[in-house]
Amino acid sequence: MPELPEVETVRSELAPWLPKKKVAAIRILHPRATRRNTGPSLRSAKNPIIGGEINSVNRRGKFIWLTFDRPYALIIHLGMSGQVLLPKSPAALSPHLRARIEFTNGKRELHFIDQRTFGYLALEELVEDPFASAEFDGQIPRSITHIAPDLLEVLNGKVLARSHKELNAMIRSRKSEIKRVLLNQEVVSGVGNIYADEGLWSAKIHPETRAHHLTEREVDRLLNALATIMARAIEAGGTSIDEQYKRVNGESGYFDVELDAYGRDGEPCSRCGTLIQRLRFMNRSSHLCPKCQKKG
DNA sequence: TCGAGTGTTATCCC
DNA sequence: GGGGATAACACTCG
Structure with missing residues (x-):
């Protein structure tokens, strides 16, 4: 889906839902779904955002990231064909479901679906935003510091x-x-x-x-x-x-x-x-x- | 069967 | 080192 307007649409749809949700589990269903992870492994059941509460849903350019009540961010990049869904019922699972995030409070899961698998999730440390945006509390994920302001x-x-x-x-x-x-x-x-x-x-x-x-x-x-x-x-x-x-x-x-x-x-x-x-x-x-x- | 498709980046070369 | 060009990644559809 993804150029700035499409990514912003996804961000704005997630923004009312995710804050205050606590991550219970992250299930990675495809080897490429986290391949560019430069931070802690998302696959580990002990990764630092398990149990974490989501604070905000942010975007710069084509990158979305979630912040938590701890100094890590979850990057969501949609690549060429990525989608983020909060399905009401798990009945119609997509064959291209690559990752799912379960929450402790709330029945809905977050599904990351990506046919061509150019998109990915990544767990990252937050660092100072080199472009000093008025947004994001001055911090952005480490691996996107080279991405210019949009x-x-x-x-x-x-x-x-x-x-x-x-x-x-x-x-x-x-x-x-x-x-x-x-x-x-x-x-x-x-x-x-x-x-x-x-x-x-x-x-x-x-x-x-x-x-x-x-x-x-x-x-x-x-x-x-x-x-x-x-x-x-x-x-x-x-x-x-x-x-x-x-x-x-x-x-x-x-x-x-x-x-x-x-x-x-x-x-x-x-x-x-x-x-x-x-x-x-x-x-x-x-x-x-x-x-x-x-x-x- | 083949080509083309919304993105990013590693790896060349200059 | 930096800027620039190219290929590669993977899958589906027409």
Whole structure:
């Protein structure tokens, strides 16, 4: 499911449920479900969050993490196909269920489902947030300290260590294509292939334009377009956990937002009517209007 | 049968 | 060392 708006939808759906819940057990059902764990093992029945009470549900970019009444965080990364569900009944277990968390108080379990297993859970120490966000009590999990603040954090002025203007300049200091820069989570996080295409279409910028050839104005237009599209997607993403549970896989419910470029190759551009093109790019696809988005 | 798919990162190379 | 490019991870669907 996962670019920033989809991950934020998951976070916001978990946020009313999880605080005050106490972890009774964590069952890892697939070897890759914890593979990037750099902290204590989640598989151990004595791991430090067993018995812990959840405090908060946080997100930066495409990463979610839970904090506890102890100095560890549980990272949830959805990868390409991950879902988090709180099923009402265990009857319809997904064949792609990779992990489940049981709570001492409350009948519902948390299920982590992931067809392609690019997602994972990880238990991590909390360290000081290098970007000094006004959120998260100044702490983030150790293994995501290299992930840049996400676009909404920057544009809302929540991070002290990176202003909108600094992000703009950082983007324009890069020599590679603008779409590569947008997808680099160490520059700005949360943007993936779909929203990159949508933002570039909206700002009328060709994805292969070298970032250092863009003007400050153009980059501003791009960042504002991305923020607008993502905010709209978050608003549209208000599907409930229960509804998601009825869906077959992580792709369902993902394209509720009206898209102008992504996946629309061969269809007319909604601005000028020229047919949307698809280009091969970084082992994936770029979608663009060849008339609106001239290569710069 | 083959290619393509929403993400991240290890590992090359320059 | 750093930045950049590429491959690899795994599974399903059209």
